[in-house]
Amino acid sequence: MRFNPLTVQVADSPIGLAQGLTAHRAKRRDLLDLAQAAPPYPPAPEVVEHVMATARDPRGGEYVVDVAGLPRLREVFAAELSTDYRGHVGAEHVFVTAGCNQAFCLVMSALAAQGDQVLLTLPYYFNHDMWLRMTGIEPVYLEPGPDQIPTPEAAEALITPRTRALVVVTPGNPSGAVVPPDRIAALAEVAARHGIALILDETYRSFRDTDEPAHALFADPGWTDTVISLHSFSKDLAIPGYRVGAVVASPELGRQLAKLLDCVAICAPRIGQEAAWAGLTRATTWRRERAEDIADRRRRFSALMAEKPGGFELLSVGGMFGWLRHPFVGPSTEDVVRELVISYDTLVIPGTAFLPDDQGTFRISLSNIDVTGLTDFARRLTALGEERARSAGFEPATS
Structure with a gap:
């Protein structure tokens, strides 16, 4: 007897799909994995x-x-x-x-x-x-x-x-x-x-x-x-x-x-x-210190994104997450996310994993990246924005 699998139309877990993209990345830099909110440190x-x-x-x-x-x-x-x-x-x-x-x-x-x-x-x-x-x-x-x-x-x-x-x-x-x-x-x-x-x-x-x-x-x-x-x-x-x-x-x-x-x-x-x-x-003390560390990352990330690197906009930030909108007209969010990981070694989750339609948004996790990594992330967004501006036939604005 042959059994039929679940017929309800349910998308695959986006974490697994995102991780699968890393096999195709250029590996020009270290991977910035901003996909999953998993603490990078061991328990107390x-x-x-x-x-x-x-x-x-x-x-x-x-x-x-x-x-x-x-x-x-x-x-x-x-x-x-x-x-x-x-x-x-x-x-x-x-x-x-x-x-x-x-x-x-x-x-x-x-x-x-x-x-x-x-x-x-x-x-x-x-x-x-x-x-x-x-x-x-x-x-x-x-x-x-x-x-x-x-x-x-x-x-x-x-x-x-x-x-x-x-x-x-x-x-x-x-x-x-x-x-x-x-x-x-x-x-x-x-x-x-x-x-x-x-x-x-x-x-x-x-x-x-x-x-x-x-x-x-x-x-x-x-x-x-x-x-x-x-x-x-x-x-x-x-x-x-x-x-x-x-x-x-x-x-x-x-x-x-x-x-x-x-x-x-x-x-x-x-x-x-x-x-x-x-x-x-x-x-108790260990918990408080870890929470303050994440709070510091939120503050620093908000400051970096206030400059809208590459045209990317921070819509909200809190807990362990940042919610961003990309500036590009034409490509889907999945395309932008794919380009980030393949060409810029940066892994994020597209907003389409959390929405019924594409609103040009994506999620990043702040839990497993340090301050240096956050700065590097902003640089990579800037590089992507500049590259897309050049490919569209105009030079990006300089500050």
């Missing part, structure tokens, strides 16, 4: 030591008995959120998953079915769009304002009887745009009024330019009626391969997630949960 020594101790423990490889996660991890993470957000999050609200991608997939499987609709803010995180399409849930695209931030009026206009959730990623991936607390509150009010979930993907919450709460929703005693917050420990603790994240939501939703997780993974990996616990309890 305290995390490594605890992981080693767990690996040596005769019971260190066992399942986590409580499918919702290690009780002490849930407790310490709930306490951190309660402090950071000046609200109330209890251990009963924390459900540990094998990464934030799995958190999103489980939540969507619990909330929506084939034929339902979910609002995704543009530009969306590509895995969100992919999962909805693969499961027969219709993504409905919410255009942001000029500041790359969604408005409650635009969201409300798109809600129908089939809408089950509104998804907001903040700080954004790919845009880096940070949705301010008052805007999040307004979006939550819209969601509550229509009886749908507000899903906040807060993977990059530690990489903001302020210590003020990302939002005030957890201070509302009834927050669990509307809010679902998704988290990742991958970037914050430099443990992406350990696959550990969390859903913060009502205990009722947690019980449904437990059924789903039991079918696909039994529980999140113990080693990842132990690593996250060690990072939250023993690596």
Whole structure:
């Protein structure tokens, strides 16, 4: 018997497609890999030591008995959120998953079915769009304002009887745009009024330019009626391969997630949960220093892009990402991205991976490039802009 593959039309993962282009590059320079937001540094020594101790423990490889996660991890993470957000999050609200991608997939499987609709803010995180399409849930695209931030009026206009959730990623991936607390509150009010979930993907919450709460929703005693917050420990603790994240939501939703997780993974990996616990309890200073390092890169990158090297424009920056627009009329963004990697040894992700159409944009990751590399990136953009200007028959303007 011959089995047919998945017939739903879903694009391939753009990370893999982008990496494939590197085989064709000219190799005139070192590769600037700005594609994926993976920390280039190892986890904190305290995390490594605890992981080693767990690996040596005769019971260190066992399942986590409580499918919702290690009780002490849930407790310490709930306490951190309660402090950071000046609200109330209890251990009963924390459900540990094998990464934030799995958190999103489980939540969507619990909330929506084939034929339902979910609002995704543009530009969306590509895995969100992919999962909805693969499961027969219709993504409905919410255009942001000029500041790359969604408005409650635009969201409300798109809600129908089939809408089950509104998804907001903040700080954004790919845009880096940070949705301010008052805007999040307004979006939550819209969601509550229509009886749908507000899903906040807060993977990059530690990489903001302020210590003020990302939002005030957890201070509302009834927050669990509307809010679902998704988290990742991958970037914050430099443990992406350990696959550990969390859903913060009502205990009722947690019980449904437990059924789903039991079918696909039994529980999140113990080693990842132990690593996250060690990072939250023993690596506070290390976490703060890494976040400040990324903040410094954002500041320096913004300063470099203020000059619009090669005509490239920075639309937004935040978290670990910059969202840029190229200046060229005619070539597709894929063409520009291909030229960057093949001729200028610079790997980025085209905006078409995060949008239903080509808006001349692309994403760069700030996590795995140092200050020298950022300066080099600006030079390469300038070189590409000058080369295209010459090929169009005019000399580029000089400063």
